[in-house]
Amino acid sequence: MSVNLHTQRADPAPPPSRTGRRHTRPPNSFWSRLDLKAMPYFLISPYFLLFAIFGLFPLVFTLWVSMQDYGLAGGEASFTGLDNYTKLLADTDFWNAVVNTVGIFVLATVPQLVLALLLANALNKRLRGRLFIRLGVLLPLVTSVVAVAIVFTQLYGRDFGLFNWLLDALGVDKHIDWQSAKWSSWTAIATMVDWRWTGYNAIIYLAGMQTIPRELYEAASIDGATPRRQFWSITLPMIRPTIMFTVFVSTIGGLTLFAEPVMFASNRMDGGTTGQFQTIAMYIVEQGFRNFDYGYAAAAAWLLFVLILLGVAINYTFVRRIGGAK
Amino acid sequence: MTNKARRGKMLAVASVMTAALGVTAACSSGDSGDTAGSAGTSSAAAEKITLTLQTFGGGTNFGYKAAVEKWNADHPNVQVKYNNLTDSFENVYWPQMLQWLQSGTGAGDVVGIDEGGMGLAKARPQFFTDLGQYGLQSRQADFPAWKWENGINSEGKLFALGTDVGGMSICYRTDLFKKAGLPTDRDEVSKLWSGGWDDFIKAGQDFQAKVKDAKFVDSVNTIYNVVLSQESAKNGNVTYFDKDQQLIVDKNPAVKTAFDFTQKISQAGLTAKLQNFTDPWNTGFVKSQFATLGCPGWMLGVVSGTAGDEFKGKWDVATVPGGGGNWGGSWLAVPKQSKHPKEAAELASYLTSPEAQLMAFKEGGNLPSTIPAQDNPELQSATNEYFNNAPIGKIFGPSIKSLQPTFLGEKHAQVKREVEQVVTGMDQGSVPYADAWQKFVEAGQKAAG
Numbered sequence: 001m002s003v004n005l006h007t008q009r010a011d012p013a014p015p016p017s018r019t020g021r022r023h024t025r026p027p028n029s030f031w032s033r034l035d036l037k038a039m040p041y042f043l044i045s046p047y048f049l050l051f052a053i054f055g056l057f058p059l060v061f062t063l064w065v066s067m068q069d070y071g072l073a074g075g076e077a078s079f080t081g082l083d084n085y086t087k088l089l090a091d092t093d094f095w096n097a098v099v100n101t102v103g104i105f106v107l108a109t110v111p112q113l114v115l116a117l118l119l120a121n122a123l124n125k126r127l128r129g130r131l132f133i134r135l136g137v138l139l140p141l142v143t144s145v146v147a148v149a150i151v152f153t154q155l156y157g158r159d160f161g162l163f164n165w166l167l168d169a170l171g172v173d174k175h176i177d178w179q180s181a182k183w184s185s186w187t188a189i190a191t192m193v194d195w196r197w198t199g200y201n202a203i204i205y206l207a208g209m210q211t212i213p214r215e216l217y218e219a220a221s222i223d224g225a226t227p228r229r230q231f232w233s234i235t236l237p238m239i240r241p242t243i244m245f246t247v248f249v250s251t252i253g254g255l256t257l258f259a260e261p262v263m264f265a266s267n268r269m270d271g272g273t274t275g276q277f278q279t280i281a282m283y284i285v286e287q288g289f290r291n292f293d294y295g296y297a298a299a300a301a302w303l304l305f306v307l308i309l310l311g312v313a314i315n316y317t318f319v320r321r322i323g324g325a326k
Numbered sequence: 327m328t329n330k331a332r333r334g335k336m337l338a339v340a341s342v343m344t345a346a347l348g349v350t351a352a353c354s355s356g357d358s359g360d361t362a363g364s365a366g367t368s369s370a371a372a373e374k375i376t377l378t379l380q381t382f383g384g385g386t387n388f389g390y391k392a393a394v395e396k397w398n399a400d401h402p403n404v405q406v407k408y409n410n411l412t413d414s415f416e417n418v419y420w421p422q423m424l425q426w427l428q429s430g431t432g433a434g435d436v437v438g439i440d441e442g443g444m445g446l447a448k449a450r451p452q453f454f455t456d457l458g459q460y461g462l463q464s465r466q467a468d469f470p471a472w473k474w475e476n477g478i479n480s481e482g483k484l485f486a487l488g489t490d491v492g493g494m495s496i497c498y499r500t501d502l503f504k505k506a507g508l509p510t511d512r513d514e515v516s517k518l519w520s521g522g523w524d525d526f527i528k529a530g531q532d533f534q535a536k537v538k539d540a541k542f543v544d545s546v547n548t549i550y551n552v553v554l555s556q557e558s559a560k561n562g563n564v565t566y567f568d569k570d571q572q573l574i575v576d577k578n579p580a581v582k583t584a585f586d587f588t589q590k591i592s593q594a595g596l597t598a599k600l601q602n603f604t605d606p607w608n609t610g611f612v613k614s615q616f617a618t619l620g621c622p623g624w625m626l627g628v629v630s631g632t633a634g635d636e637f638k639g640k641w642d643v644a645t646v647p648g649g650g651g652n653w654g655g656s657w658l659a660v661p662k663q664s665k666h667p668k669e670a671a672e673l674a675s676y677l678t679s680p681e682a683q684l685m686a687f688k689e690g691g692n693l694p695s696t697i698p699a700q701d702n703p704e705l706q707s708a709t710n711e712y713f714n715n716a717p718i719g720k721i722f723g724p725s726i727k728s729l730q731p732t733f734l735g736e737k738h739a740q741v742k743r744e745v746e747q748v749v750t751g752m753d754q755g756s757v758p759y760a761d762a763w764q765k766f767v768e769a770g771q772k773a774a775g
Contacts, residue, residue: 093772153605157606157609158599158606159606159609159610159613159615160609160613177599177754177755179754180751180754180755180756181756266601266604266605266606267414267417267418268414268417268418269417270743270744270747272751272756273747273748273750273751273754273756273757274747274748274751274756274757274765276756289421289425290417290421290740290743291740291773291775292421292424293775
């Protein structure tokens with residue numbers, strides 16, 4: 001991952017065992033040289049092997065598939081070059097899915113990260129039962145995504161959902177059909193995402209905040225800086241790499257959003273009657289496994305890949321400015 | 327999925343397809359992975375094997391509970407695991423099944439196929455076992471010609487046997503009708519709309535004037551399918567595709583008539599704005615959100631199975647306005663991947679036998695497709711306890727023998743799925759009424775590719 005994670009944390013010292021070994025064996029033996037040169041690669045190879053099998057191969061294979069025209073299930077395939085891509089770029093349904101995905105991503109991620117930051121800042125203070133609260137914040141993460149989505153989908157039920165019941169109690173007498181409009185369905189899905197991930201990001205921020213040396217705060221308070229000023233001028237710039245990490249990971253997660261909107265759509269891939277909340281991932285599955293147009297789905301998957309790279313790049317330029325530091 | 331992809335951006339994308347695969351598989355079937363596998367390992371003993379029967383549908387679905395119990399009692403060495411995977415054929419079951427058939431693993435030994443999937447199934451002989459090699463050609467005399475012929479694939483081989491057919495009726499809630507001051511007796515109710523669908527809307531408006539907390543009909547797509555099946559019988563028995571597999575969604579008057587009626591009933595405000603075979607629709611039964619729904623024979627089992635015992639006796643069955651129609655009806659096939667094709671073929675033959683079809687009829691109301699079962703006096707005199715002892719034999723009996731087969735194209739399931747989304751969207755307000763027909767046609771054209 002290209003995330004720059006240089007924080008104040010000291011990197012673990014290089015393992016001393018290597019030098020220790022060198023003394024026990026003749027220095028110019030073949031095995032010793034192999035041990036020195038090849039062993040490190042061998043030891044890290046499992047990751048790269050797994051990556052090649054489960055990462056690189058599917059990626060390349062998908063590229064190959066995306067240049068084919070598959071018929072319905074069991075039909076023949078034929079090479080069509082970039083046809084799928086040109087067709088896709090002119091497909092309004094695909095762009096609808098892109099708009100939905102980006103919309104839900106913004107609606108979910110911005111409040112999520114801001115909230116997580118505030119939460120982490122609060123958790124970083126001396127609180128009664130601090131450990132308990134910190135664990136509690138992380139609790140939603142251990143629930144299954146599908147379970148969260150099912151429960152929330154019921155809460156957002158049109159006729160018997162809790163949210164409409166609450167709105168009813170507040171005097172809104174028209175029941176909102178959450179699935180039927182873009183704004184309402186996006187909001188509903190964004191809350192599902194946030195419920196599950198805000199605590200997770202808060203804990204990561206908290207970990208980042210704890211690496212900031214106390215002296216900085218002490219010096220600042222002696223100089224008369226308010227807690228707010230300390231937050232903006234010390235905390236935020238110091239945890240910028242952590243923020244960058246969470247933004248990248250949320251971008252990837254947000255742009256590949258799938259389980260929540262699918263459950264919200266009663267297990268369908270079309271995301272509402274007019275695709276109000278069909279995300280790109282759902283669109284890919286719909287094309288690939290509902291309409292059995294594998295080539296088209298593969299092309300969409302590649303475009304999603306490009307979109308994620310783009311999203312990460314844009315966010316990088318944004319986040320770099322945080323705290324206005326160097 | 328958020329935040330999980332720590333391995334890197336590249337992996338995240340690559341895993342979309344895999345993750346998607348996993349999720350869909352997980353949603354539609356819990357434990358289908360072990361379908362035929364268990365049999366091979368235990369064969370050393372007394373050759374005891376397990377066959378998996380996969381079906382779809384709400385409520386009692388295929389109505390095979392009693393029939394399977396009987397089989398299991400009679401065949402201690404060939405046990406059947408009856409697995410109803412999901413409510414929804416076009417959206418969940420069929421795509422999943424095609425995926426299994428294509429990948430060569432996952433499908434059961436005997437699988438149910440709805441009429442909407444038969445066009446594609448016939449065109450893919452590589453997926454299914456030739457049942458003729460197990461002597462099942464002998465079953466031909468049991469079936470009406472159309473039901474039999476639809477089980478013959480493009481290579482001329484028999485691959486599927488018919489289960490039920492879809493005669494038509496209207497199911498209604500007597501207690502809600504009473505509340506609305508409408509007659510509750512089924513003959514009088516039938517008379518309410520004996521003049522056709524316009525009378526049905528008129529009755530609905532009378533109902534809605536008195537009852538505020540329930541709607542007259544469940545959803546637009548149930549009633550849409552009822553009218554479409556009736557209209558297609560008047561228009562050459564085709565719906566979205568003509569017999570040359572050409573898309574005629576914009577040209578077939580049957581489709582337009584069904585659409586227009588659906589729009590009318592939606593604009594009259596008579597629908598509960600649900601979508602059939604979804605959770606909110608299932609909840610609607612229990613919460614009494616609607617008073618009527620279009621009921622092909624198999625729908626009786628959906629109603630009784632979904633609404634449950636609490637509503638026993640509160641439902642009744644009246645005749646349908648607008649004449650007969652044939653919506654639904656299924657077939658059983660044996661996938662090529664089955665490890666026990668001979669036993670599976672036997673099971674398929676048993677489950678489609680007149681005897682088992684009558685059992686399914688008693689269990690779920692699924693109307694038998696075999697002639698001996700249709701002629702059976704037991705069927706003619708049958709009543710349904712759940713539906714206030716309605717004489718369903720008398721209501722459906724006369725019509726099922728004259729049912730017309732509807733021709734459904736290879737891509738029928740796909741097109742049906744998409745156009746019905748527009749119909750539902752129109753009812754729920756996300757598609758304006760004025761644009762609905764155009765959107766409907768576009769959705770159909772897009773789905774047909």
